[in-house]
Amino acid sequence: MKMTREQKYRMIEQAEPGEIASLEEKVEQCHWRQAFHIQPPTGLLNDPNGFSYYQGEYHLFYQWFPLGTDHGMKYWYHLKSKDLVTWNSAGIGIAPGDYFDSHGAYSGSALEHEGKLYMLYTGNARDEDWIRHPYQCMAVMDENGHITKWEHPVISNVPEGYTDHFRDPKLWKDGDSFYCVIGAQRTNLTGCAVLYRSTDLHTWEFEGELCTGLKSFGYMWECPDYFELNEAGVLIFSPQGLEPSGDENHNIYQSGYVIGKPLDTGTRRLEHGAFHELDRGFDFYAPQTMIDPQGRRIMVAWMGLPDIEYPTDPNGWAHCLTLPRELTLHEGKLLQRPIPELTTLRRNREDRVADTLFSESKTYEGFTGTAYELICEVDLLSAKVFGIEFRASETEKTVIKYNAVSRKLVLDRSQSGEPVATSYGEVRQCSWDKDHIKLHLFVDTSSVEIFVNDGEEVFTSRIFPHPESDEIRFFADKGEALFQAVKWDFT
Known part of the structure; x- marks a missing residue:
């Protein structure tokens, strides 16, 4: 009111x-x-x-x-x-x-x-x-x-x-x-x-x-x-x-x-x-x-x-x-x-994954949460699109992805949860022309900050998902991509 x-x-x-x-x-x-x-x-x-x-x-x-x-x-x-x-x-x-x-x-x-x-x-x-x-x-x-x-x-x-x-x-x-x-x-x-x-x-x-x-x-x-x-x-x-x-x-x-x-x-x-x-x-x-x-x-x-x-x-x-x-x-x-001082937020446990994905979406043990740091390096092999869905459930997800056809990095919050300022659009993107991408995510209860290739680009956003939307999914579409990821919980 x-x-x-x-x-x-x-x-x-x-x-x-x-x-x-x-x-x-x-x-x-x-x-x-x-x-x-x-x-x-x-x-x-x-x-x-x-x-x-x-x-x-x-x-x-x-x-x-x-x-x-x-x-x-x-x-x-x-x-x-x-x-x-x-x-x-x-x-x-x-x-x-x-x-x-x-x-x-x-x-x-x-x-x-x-x-x-x-x-x-x-x-x-x-x-x-x-x-x-x-x-x-x-x-x-x-x-x-x-x-x-x-x-x-x-x-x-x-x-x-x-x-x-x-x-x-x-x-x-x-x-x-x-x-x-x-x-x-x-x-x-x-x-x-x-x-x-x-x-x-x-x-x-x-x-x-x-x-x-x-x-x-x-x-x-x-x-x-x-x-x-x-x-x-x-x-x-x-x-x-x-x-x-x-x-x-x-x-x-x-x-x-x-x-x-x-x-x-x-x-x-x-x-x-x-x-x-x-x-x-x-x-x-x-x-x-x-x-x-x-x-x-x-x-x-x-x-x-x-x-x-x-x-x-x-x-x-x-x-x-x-x-x-x-x-x-x-x-x-x-x-x-x-x-670098932010590393003090990391809890002791560290989850790691290295996998080649071919036209699929995968989840891994330990890769869930609502407050964490995630570093993911991806090498494009033949995939048309690859990326990460986080704060995800059956009905919600926030997506950071690379479209190798349009050469764009894309943040999509159209299914992030409670909508915000939708009249200004629900997708943000920028041009990107490198086949190796490092995505460094700081995910909090209602926000994400994504640093790309050590800060060449940054995507900062509020998101408002349900508390139970805590999945992390890695995906490659129409081809292959090599993922290496490490995650630390903050809570």
Whole structure:
């Protein structure tokens, strides 16, 4: 049931007596709760925020509306981890409700400076005519974990030429200067990103718009993230309003990147190549990256999308985050690999299979489950199609397959269980022209992340099967394929 505006913009303290307890009870009874992904205790999770390393721990926040599955009054919910795998709740990190974030503490980022963690975020305020006023606000965490919001915004107006869709600051430091990129919409209703500069994190100067080759590319860019990798400049962002084209842009909104020469902060010029979607699946948005103490560039994203209803909504919760991925650059393309720390989730038992399949589908002992990691290497011999069906039963299955005729990798969730956003299609695919394929699956109660050939492509999706749909089937169609697979249970 959709909430009224008044219900959506309540603080957690304004919950009715028993409202949260009843929500918790509903959540607890949901059979789609995840086993090893970050998910909200109640209500709605969306963008990852403030992803950083501080005081010997990883810090990760997420956008959280505690009282329901609408996009309502947003908080920053705070998690901490030593290893990026086991996350401990630190409760609410940033609460909204002050003048400059009266209607939500929206997305932002974090940066360590002089022993403190600085968190720059968008304060969402609405006036009595319900007109939006975005403010870029600062909160600071000290070494005791205490977070203090600054009284006044550090960027209090939207520059001329842009609408009130002006949000999601991403911080970085270069030399003696601090920079942030902000997602924006021009007054001609096209999306872009703008650059600000500061020498002290207090006073910010508007430098101007990032000069990219994308003059009319959707109506809004959310969650921009600029970084450098192997001496290249990378801009990740989430454009809204792109039209589907071939196998691309079939989700309601996209997330992707451009790569080129490092950003010239003086001219704001970013020379770059084509835009590439980061993920080929159904549910991936608003990624955020950080650099860890080993120098790795790590990314997490929201495993969901705005303006889509999900099957867990009636159960009082929605969404989760992806597993952390390490980004590397190879031949002008970002590769995404699951971080090696995730091997600690593996239970002792390991199931293995090696078999040549000829126009058949087979199951093997030990190859069932609802929360596991599966690595499968397949050599195409003569089969026209081969692949894996998982979370399968007589009536349900999710399928990852390779069609050797069309040279396409295909993820099909048309029979995955409870349907999601079917108007946007139930199949996602991408071109692929190698006869050896390594499929690395992380299957959870209601999701799958599939890394292809060590992160050359990734398919991320929510799926909502019955708990008893736990079969794994390997198949080859119209010919032969050689399968070698290993599986570890996570529960």
